[in-house]
Amino acid sequence: MFLVELLRFFTGYAEFTGTGGFSERFINLCSVYDIPLWNITYYNGYFTACTSVEGYMRIAVCARNSGVKVRKNRSVGLPFILKKLRPRIGLLFGAIFFVVCLSILSNKVWVISISGNETIPTDTILSAAESAGLQLGRSTDKLNVVQLSLDTCEKVSGISWAAIRVNGCCVYIDVTEAEASPEIESKEGTYNIVASKDAQLIILEPYRGTPQAKIFNSVMKGDILISAVTPNRDESVSLVHASGYAVGRTETEITASSATSLNCAEYIPIRNVYTAHFFGLDVPLGKPPEDFSQKFTQSKMMAYSGKTLPIGFSRTEYYSLKTKAKKISPAQAKLKAASDFMNSASDFSQGKQIIKSKINFSENGSSATVTGEFICYENIGTEALFEAETTSYQE
């Protein structure tokens, strides 16, 4: 029945009311004149029925012969809807344009989603994929996914594999980052372990080679701690790659100072240029300046259920860099010196055990200085190439 109603909707029909006369004769005459009637419902003194558009145009004869007064209630169906919309012909062209756009654009790549990267920036992978041939707006039928994966892996170092799959207009790149292999200590060559700075030796653990220094003694920078010359039992010697662990007590002084007059680099904004992005088409809404030192771009793209759509705006801020002398207050100078000192101390303390520290602030009229004295335990052993002169047998 649904199909019949659907067919009637497409062809259109009229619903009418018949009053007075002989309703039975009216129905019989309609049957004789081959006018289709359906949904004939009788009420007190009148009846309603439906007929096709052509049938309603020929129904007057039946109504006149049977004495029934026919009055149309409503017209239902697609032809009547289209008749109402006939003045709005633009809607038709819009619908056609929509269908054409949908059929063309649905075969293109519009969303590139990258996942799985932790250390490698998304922009780096995206630019590598673009140079490999995966651009927005490219037809999905022409994508060679395997070749794209290989090219992307080749262009970005640190990727072990990039799995690329296409789902409709979306391309998903699932990246697997490579794990760095541990460095293998080279045992080739002849090396001594020497002191990298002046210190009091606290721990000396030779793994290979002959210890040359005694603990709790002072060593100078460059002194041999573990020698590459190893005596054998037959009183001959062998030259080896010395290795071991040497911890010394060292004293280090770190100084950071800041003057009240500084040369500051200042970014001066020139212009903001907006760009509209629409399905891979970038339309700049302004002219970018010719001379600029730095630019920053912020993009605001539309998103749907976590996927970035290729529609949005971006704002590019252009700056010129100018250096000029700037006076700061003594308190600011002190703060800057303290900040620089903290950065230096933080770098210095890596891999060291600080036993004692002493920090002094000093300031005169034009500068502030922070001085820190650190006493710490640290690994002072470093490899140094064993140098030997070759002499002839006769000498």
Next chain:
Amino acid sequence: MKNKKSSSFLQRFDLPEDLSKNGYHIEIFNSCAVVDGCKNVNEYSDGVIRLDLGQNIVSVIGNNLTIRCFSCGQATIDGRIAAVEIS
């Protein structure tokens, strides 16, 4: 006489009798009755619909009766059908 001849012909070849000129066929469902072979509507009201089948008259009696379809000698009657009389 002619009708009797066609009826005996259909019986001889074991064919359904509604294939004859004045043959009719009535099917009744839950709330719907389909009458094939009706010629005219003799009476139509809310409570009874009387259909002319040529030699017989079928009356469908009930409430809220609606002729869902009436074309090509077939009538589909919808509503609360209480009784169907053939006279």
